[in-house]
Amino acid sequence: MVLQIKKMSYRTIEIVPGLGQVNVFKLSGQRKVPVLKDGEHVITDSSAIIEYLENITEEPKLLPENQQESTTAHIIENWADTTLAKYVRMELIKTAAIDPSLREALLPEDFPKSIKGLINNLPCELMNGLSQTLNTEKSATLLKSLEKISDLVSHNKWLVGNSLSIADIAVASQLSLLYFPASSGQSLVGKGCPGYKDNPILEPLFHWRDNLEQLLLEKDPAEM
Ligand SMILES: N[C@@H](CCC(=O)N[C@@H](CS)C(=O)NCC(=O)O)C(=O)O
Known part of the structure; x- marks a missing residue:
């Protein structure tokens, strides 16, 4: 949703539980989704992903200024x-x-x-x-x-x-x-x-x- 709101281009890959998680592990060193891959950056955990996206984009800000x-x-x-x-x-x-x-x-x-x-x-x-x-x-x-x-x-x-x-x-x-x-x-x-x-x-x-x-x-x- 954050990628969509920030109008960033992205591609999603569905992961089949079990076998599909082997690839997640190879990419990120852990087995859970979501994982964001942006060039060389691999970020796990949705909170960390939001923080990363918030830092690399200007508008719309999703964290209040106050x-x-x-x-x-x-x-x-x-x-x-x-x-x-x-x-x-x-x-x-x-x-x-x-x-x-x-x-x-x-x-x-x-x-x-x-x-x-x-x-x-x-x-x-x-x-x-x-x-x-x-x-x-x-x-x-x-x-x-x-x-x-x-x-x-x-x-x-x-x-x-x-x-x-x-x-x-x-x-x-x-x-x-x-x-x-x-x-x-x-x-x-x-x-x-x-x-x-x-x-x-x-x-x-x-x-x-x-x-x-x-x-x-x-x-x-x-x-x-
Ligand atoms: N707090 C983490 C939770 C991640 C999480 O629990 N992901 C679940 C799917 S929603 C998962 O990948 N479960 C697979 C497993 O535990 O093997 C986040 O928000 O990213």
């Missing part, structure tokens, strides 16, 4: 990449465990059909057992945080200050796993986790996320 706002944006971005990311992943696993169509939609499009079918047909009881081991206390904590953010964005356009910042981008992008947006592609759009995607209290939150995606696609961020 020190207090900049610190708040950093903290929110970091929370979104760590705690929020972990909790939304947990919710998605929980949902996928009981929803075979979501499991299949999550697999890469070029995944062999025979294996897709196999994963789709895993016994529900087995997957259910897995879901029950996940912590309901954490779900309650996640829901509470999201309700607060939902309330905030129903009154403010941006999470911090008066312009788009890394805080908005980091939070909005994590919300995808709870309720897949248009950009997720045909097989995933509209899918998501019950209790979140159909929760009326979170409606303003997903509406804000969709608006943000729409703005990024249509408008020059300097005008936002």
Whole structure:
């Protein structure tokens, strides 16, 4: 999203979990994505990638000038990449465990059909057992945080200050796993986790996320 907002040209490479991560390791010395390669520079971790892009570009700035706002944006971005990311992943696993169509939609499009079918047909009881081991206390904590953010964005356009910042981008992008947006592609759009995607209290939150995606696609961020 940051590359898009800053109107930089880029190419993405999808990584298939497992085998595909060997190439990630060869390139960056660790196995996680995202990894940014810019000429000789190889940067890992989304926070470090944003900082790098912020340093090499002029406009639009995604870190507020004001020190207090900049610190708040950093903290929110970091929370979104760590705690929020972990909790939304947990919710998605929980949902996928009981929803075979979501499991299949999550697999890469070029995944062999025979294996897709196999994963789709895993016994529900087995997957259910897995879901029950996940912590309901954490779900309650996640829901509470999201309700607060939902309330905030129903009154403010941006999470911090008066312009788009890394805080908005980091939070909005994590919300995808709870309720897949248009950009997720045909097989995933509209899918998501019950209790979140159909929760009326979170409606303003997903509406804000969709608006943000729409703005990024249509408008020059300097005008936002
Ligand atoms: N805090 C890191 C998190 C990176 C991360 O956990 N990436 C996940 C995908 S979202 C991954 O590559 N997982 C594969 C693995 O752990 O092997 C960031 O924001 O870049």
